[in-house]
Amino acid sequence: MLDALWLIPALCLAGACANLVLGTLRAPKAIVAVVGVGSVGAATAVAWATLWAYAGQPLAVVVRPYFTWISAGDITVNASLQLDPLSAVMTAFVTVVGLLIHVYSVGYMHGEGNAAFARYFAYLNLFMFAMLLLVLGSNLAVLFIGWEGVGLCSYLLIGYYYRQLWCAQAGMKAFIVNRIGDLGFLLAIFATLAAFGSLEFETVFPAAAADPASFGPEATVIALLLFVGAVGKSAQIPLYVWLPDAMAGPTPVSALIHAATMVTAGVYMVVRANVLFRLSPTAMLTVAVVGGVTAIFAATIGLVQNDIKKVLAYSTVSQLGYMFLATGVGAWVAAIFHVVTHAFFKACLFLGSGSVIHACGGEQDMRRMGGLRIHMPTTYWTFLAATLSIAGIPIFAGFFSKDEILTRTWAAGASDLNGFGDAYRVLWALAVAAALLTAFYMFRALFTTFHGSFRGPEEVAHHLHESPRSMTLPLVLLGVLSVVGGFVGLPGQLLHLEGLNLIERFLKPVVIPLAEVGGHAAEAAHGAHGIGLATEWLLVLVSVGAAAAGVLLARRFYLGAGAFLLPRRLAERLPLLHRMLLNKYWVDELYALLVIRPLRAAAGFCWRVVDELAIDTLLVNGTAFGVELGADLARYTTTGNIRNYALMVLAAAVGIAALLW
Amino acid sequence: MTAELVPIPFTWVLALSAVLFAIGTLGVMLRRNAIAIFLSLEVMLNSANLAFAAFAYRFGAVHVAAAAALDGQIFIFFVIAVAAAEATVGLALFIALYRLRETIDVDRFNILRW
Numbered sequence: 060m061l062d063a064l065w066l067i068p069a070l071c072l073a074g075a076c077a078n079l080v081l082g083t084l085r086a087p088k089a090i091v092a093v094v095g096v097g098s099v100g101a102a103t104a105v106a107w108a109t110l111w112a113y114a115g116q117p118l119a120v121v122v123r124p125y126f127t128w129i130s131a132g133d134i135t136v137n138a139s140l141q142l143d144p145l146s147a148v149m150t151a152f153v154t155v156v157g158l159l160i161h162v163y164s165v166g167y168m169h170g171e172g173n174a175a176f177a178r179y180f181a182y183l184n185l186f187m188f189a190m191l192l193l194v195l196g197s198n199l200a201v202l203f204i205g206w207e208g209v210g211l212c213s214y215l216l217i218g219y220y221y222r223q224l225w226c227a228q229a230g231m232k233a234f235i236v237n238r239i240g241d242l243g244f245l246l247a248i249f250a251t252l253a254a255f256g257s258l259e260f261e262t263v264f265p266a267a268a269a270d271p272a273s274f275g276p277e278a279t280v281i282a283l284l285l286f287v288g289a290v291g292k293s294a295q296i297p298l299y300v301w302l303p304d305a306m307a308g309p310t311p312v313s314a315l316i317h318a319a320t321m322v323t324a325g326v327y328m329v330v331r332a333n334v335l336f337r338l339s340p341t342a343m344l345t346v347a348v349v350g351g352v353t354a355i356f357a358a359t360i361g362l363v364q365n366d367i368k369k370v371l372a373y374s375t376v377s378q379l380g381y382m383f384l385a386t387g388v389g390a391w392v393a394a395i396f397h398v399v400t401h402a403f404f405k406a407c408l409f410l411g412s413g414s415v416i417h418a419c420g421g422e423q424d425m426r427r428m429g430g431l432r433i434h435m436p437t438t439y440w441t442f443l444a445a446t447l448s449i450a451g452i453p454i455f456a457g458f459f460s461k462d463e464i465l466t467r468t469w470a471a472g473a474s475d476l477n478g479f480g481d482a483y484r485v486l487w488a489l490a491v492a493a494a495l496l497t498a499f500y501m502f503r504a505l506f507t508t509f510h511g512s513f514r515g516p517e518e519v520a521h522h523l524h525e526s527p528r529s530m531t532l533p534l535v536l537l538g539v540l541s542v543v544g545g546f547v548g549l550p551g552q553l554l555h556l557e558g559l560n561l562i563e564r565f566l567k568p569v570v571i572p573l574a575e576v577g578g579h580a581a582e583a584a585h586g587a588h589g590i591g592l593a594t595e596w597l598l599v600l601v602s603v604g605a606a607a608a609g610v611l612l613a614r615r616f617y618l619g620a621g622a623f624l625l626p627r628r629l630a631e632r633l634p635l636l637h638r639m640l641l642n643k644y645w646v647d648e649l650y651a652l653l654v655i656r657p658l659r660a661a662a663g664f665c666w667r668v669v670d671e672l673a674i675d676t677l678l679v680n681g682t683a684f685g686v687e688l689g690a691d692l693a694r695y696t697t698t699g700n701i702r703n704y705a706l707m708v709l710a711a712a713v714g715i716a717a718l719l720w
Numbered sequence: 721m722t723a724e725l726v727p728i729p730f731t732w733v734l735a736l737s738a739v740l741f742a743i744g745t746l747g748v749m750l751r752r753n754a755i756a757i758f759l760s761l762e763v764m765l766n767s768a769n770l771a772f773a774a775f776a777y778r779f780g781a782v783h784v785a786a787a788a789a790l791d792g793q794i795f796i797f798f799v800i801a802v803a804a805a806e807a808t809v810g811l812a813l814f815i816a817l818y819r820l821r822e823t824i825d826v827d828r829f830n831i832l833r834w
Contacts, residue, residue: 694834697832697833697834698830698833699829699832699834700830700833701757701826702749702750702827709745709749
């Protein structure tokens, strides 16, 4: 079964190609839906059969080279796929979430024309291909192809409604901002090639782990450059600005690409390269700080957004910050665990918001919603499950992964990881505050959307309806996964039951132990938490307390008789703070001032002065004008008078004779 | 015994040739009648012929080898042949021009200009 590894991405690619052809033929939507969902369904089936076969084996790394892609001098890069615990986990949830969202899309996009419907599924299938290539690639080059592929599909799908200018612009913004990160990634690939002479994970990382002392500076450079790529793709400060705008795409796209899978590619890549990051305390601290600050920063913006998808977008940025915080404190498994649970609950939330938007006739502003739980019970209950999950309420999936991250961050502070203990303690406090804010803004969204009474126009109120089966079925499945998905990572150590944490056990081989340097381990407190059991229970209480406080605060603010009164008064009392949050800290305006305006000025200079004046006017037209002028003057020698010509011949003859004399 | 003939000095002949050439050239420049220009052209050609003959005579007197003397004289025949061919073409052109404009004043044929 492991021989069928290549089929997993290839089936999705075949689906994309078929749908492109079907689109040009304007094929009926039923056929496109069967091809689009069927190809991903087949890929999912193959993937799970492969994973089943793989899980039966001792957890080895299976590398399948298919052909030599690049061969130049000493450098050989294979087009090869790799199955190891990390890519297995990623493939497992990417295929399942992807399939569910494909099913959902059939219902959500049914209003589109035949060609547009086929175009949508072609892009979505292509995305699945690129994403699976990204997680299954066995070297940085193949990973990079998948990385660029998902970026391309992201651009195409954000700009899906390209007739609206702002959608097309959002697509371009995403693509250009990602390009900045991709430059870092590309440089990291070159640096890896220079330092290790190979791009294969199974060559580079063991080599680095075996000799931590000699690869220190290289590891710092490569790790930081890789992180630049991750910052772009995973929407971290300062490159997060594209993700909220990416909500211009269809909602299932936001769920699949901009919440569940693509944006977590950066986390996957950092975890994949964990050896290099562990060799560099600087890189670790950078990752942790960027992640922790992003988590709280995006959460504060999410507090005041009125567009339901914007709330979810900032929540995604914030949760991605958590994941990077986890990688920054060395909690690699917790990061991937949070990637998985986040995929479940955030996909569920986005699909739920899509269901709501669908019912409200395209309305996205929560101020014109309310009371929807009566009209759409399935959407409500699944949304509630996912909200509880993201808020970190115990038993729900998000609780386990978020609590693991918070605990490990505390542990990093307590054990003075890499000597940056104080920084990690501050980050822990920020993360707990962000957890409170998360619970608050998510329940704010829940209450304003589903509770109270409907605040939209009359004609919309009459059409409120539950979504079709193809949309509610994925919602229910994702809702269930948001509830039980966390059980793969039960914190067994709390109950003295080691081995209860399945994902920890499964992913352990991904974190290659580093060779010891000069008698002491090159890294602090890896594996063991290094804090007492009582402290751990206390930390659980703190994180649950923060979540509960957020929920109760939201309830006080947005539910019952005095709903919306308190927040309005608060906004009036703190107008500056409110304006700052509402305007997203003016970051877009800041970028416009510092980056876009100078770039436009420079481009304008190149256009008006260099191109139009210097090249067009002076060089091109100037030459032509000179020739024309010369010819204009010279033509008057053609008098048409034969005797003049004779005189010229004579003069020329005399001239030549004089010259020869 | 006849009185000894004194040959015309070589330089005189060359001078005559130069004068004829100048007269021809001026004729080409200044005359407007196409036939007159043509005649002037013939004068120029014949001034060249005269120069050829003069040089042939001169070199024939200096060098015993006759080949050098014959070269110049043979060239004269070439020039006469070319001039005859030119005359046919030229006169045909003049007739064509006359049919077109009822004149052969060259200044009237100046439309091929800027």
